[in-house]
Amino acid sequence: MxxxxxxxxEKYRKSNLSWVSKIDSKKDGKPNLFYYYxxxxxxxxxxxxxxxxxxxERCFYNGGIINYCEVDDNYDGVFETKNYFKNGVLNRVxxxxxxDKNPNVVENYIDGVIYDSGYxxxxxxKIWKKVLYENGIISQEYIDQDSKGTFDIMxxxxxxxxx
Numbered sequence: 816m817x818x819x820x821x822x823x824x825e826k827y828r829k830s831n832l833s834w835v836s837k838i839d840s841k842k843d844g845k846p847n848l849f850y851y852y853x854x855x856x857x858x859x860x861x862x863x864x865x866x867x868x869x870x871x872e873r874c875f876y877n878g879g880i881i882n883y884c885e886v887d888d889n890y891d892g893v894f895e896t897k898n899y900f901k902n903g904v905l906n907r908v909x910x911x912x913x914x915d916k917n918p919n920v921v922e923n924y925i926d927g928v929i930y931d932s933g934y935x936x937x938x939x940x941k942i943w944k945k946v947l948y949e950n951g952i953i954s955q956e957y958i959d960q961d962s963k964g965t966f967d968i969m970x971x972x973x974x975x976x977x978x
Contacts, residue, residue, distance in 0.1 A: 831855070841866060865890050913937055936962070 833853045837846035847866060851859040856879045862872040871887040873894070880903040885894035893914050899907040904927045909918035917940050922932040928951045934944035941964065945957040957966035 831854060836850040838848040839846050840848055843866060845866065847863040849861040850857060857876045859876065860874040861870045863869060864871050867890065869892065871890055872884065874884040875882050881900045883900065884898040886896040886898065887894050888896050895911045895914065897909045898905060905924045907924065908922040910920040911917065912919040919935050919937065920932060922929055924930065929948050931948060932946045933942045935941065936943050943959045943962065945966065946953055947955040954972055956970045958968040959965060960967045
C-alpha cells in the first residue's frame, strides 16, 4: 500500500513542478542536452550539438508535442533555420541564409515528406526557383533565370525540358 502512495506522491510532484534535466549524451563530462519541464510536461529542448558551450538548437513543445524548432546550422550564433510542426510532424522549413529576417528557402511538407520548395532572391525576396517533389524525390524544377518574374526554364527528372 505504501508503494502506491509513494507513486501517487511522485506523480503529483511531477505534475505540479518545473525542472530542467541535463544530459551528457556525448560522455565528455559536459551536458549538451537540456530538457525543460513545466507541470510535468516537456516544454523546451535545447542542444549544444558541436560541444562549444553554446546552444545551437532549440525546440518548443505544446502539451509534450513538438511545435517549433530553430537551428543554428553553421554555428555562428544565429538561428537561421526554422522548423514548424503540425501535430508533431514536420510541416514547413524556412531558412534565412543572410539573417535579414526573410527566408531564402522555404520547404513545405505533407505528413513529414517534402512536396515543394521555393528559393527567393536576397534583395527582392521574389521567387527565382521552384522545386516540386513526388514521394520526397525531385520531379520538376522551375527557374526564373532572367529575374523577370516568370519561370524561363523547366526541368523534369526524366528529361530536361526547357520552356
